[in-house]
Amino acid sequence: MKKYVLGMMAGALLAMGGTAHAEKTRVGFAPEAYPPFWVADANGNWTGWEVEIIDAVCAEAKLDCERVPVAWEGIIPALLGGKIDMIMNSMRINDERRKVIDFSNKYYEVPTVVVAAKSATVDTTPESMDGKIIGVQVSTGQQAYAEKNFGANASEIRGYNTQDEVYQDLAAGRIDVAIDGVVAMNEFLKSASGAECCESKGVLKRDPSTLGEGYGVGLRKGDDALKAKINDAIAAIRKNGTYDAITKKYFDFDIYGGD
Structure with a gap:
């Protein structure tokens, strides 16, 4: 009986681990057009520079990301309340926001x-x-x-x-x-x-x-593992040419804005 119970517990833990691995990383965004960053087609599907950058960062970080629409004025409360895991929606990095959330390194900056x-x-x-x-x-x-x-x-x-x-x-x-x-x-x-x-x-x-220090990914304070993955992914797509390949489709200048 003892072996049976231990086997059941091990099976449950393995199942929980599999579920955790399959969990999606929820990326919050305000569902409003912001061309060429966010553009919706007739069916409500979003395309644009930032949409492609999100996909590239998530792929590089090996995250299964799901975009979750949230009204802009409620997007930080949604992050703090656990309804989303990160904000990637042209949010400026600044000291006022740093009082309540953390940020990745910037992924772009414009005048x-x-x-x-x-x-x-x-x-x-x-x-x-x-x-x-x-x-x-x-x-x-x-x-x-x-x-x-x-x-x-x-x-x-x-x-x-x-x-x-x-x-x-x-x-x-x-x-x-x-x-x-x-x-x-x-x-x-x-x-x-x-x-x-x-x-x-x-x-x-x-x-x-x-006006901040550029635009970064908003994260909950203490979510250091996710922050490290995002920072590494941003650096990687900058280095491997993915960032430039996406950017050239939308802009004729360096949107990253220098180091």
Whole structure:
């Protein structure tokens, strides 16, 4: 009987080990278009630069990843609550977020720009924002930058749940200024409404305290084994050419932004 019970326990442990090995790593992302990083087809399937980078990192790290849609404003609580295992959705690394979560090394970094109506006399200085309504997506580095650098000058810093809403109100004249990364903003300026109304007014100075140190994978504090796998995978795809091969399909510049 004793041998039988021990055999049963061993079998159960083996089964548990097999189940653990088969568990998926849940990658949280906000289900909103952000071309060319995230683009949904008619069937709701996502493609784009960041989607391909996620797949490449997971493959290199030998992780069975599953993308899980989560509203942006709830994505960090979802990570902390164990609903997802990591965030890979253009999240800037900064000190404020480091208070509650950990980050991998960066996997890209791009400049942030100011965009306004073609006729607007706006640039990147606080003085030029006097009396202006500035639109930003909530819980982003752009929001933090605007509040820190333009809060005393702007009449309002208006937060939106999605960047698309910022663009819509800018094109409609309901806000005066929008702030966003150059890649996404260029996509807006190529669109019919963006090309008609607006133009870039300049690149903001780099400010790691708000705009962060690049974009990294968000992780729970203490999840060091997963962090090591992700960091190793990012370094490996950079070294073996996979990163460059994916990037050349979407951009004509080095999106990694230097070391």
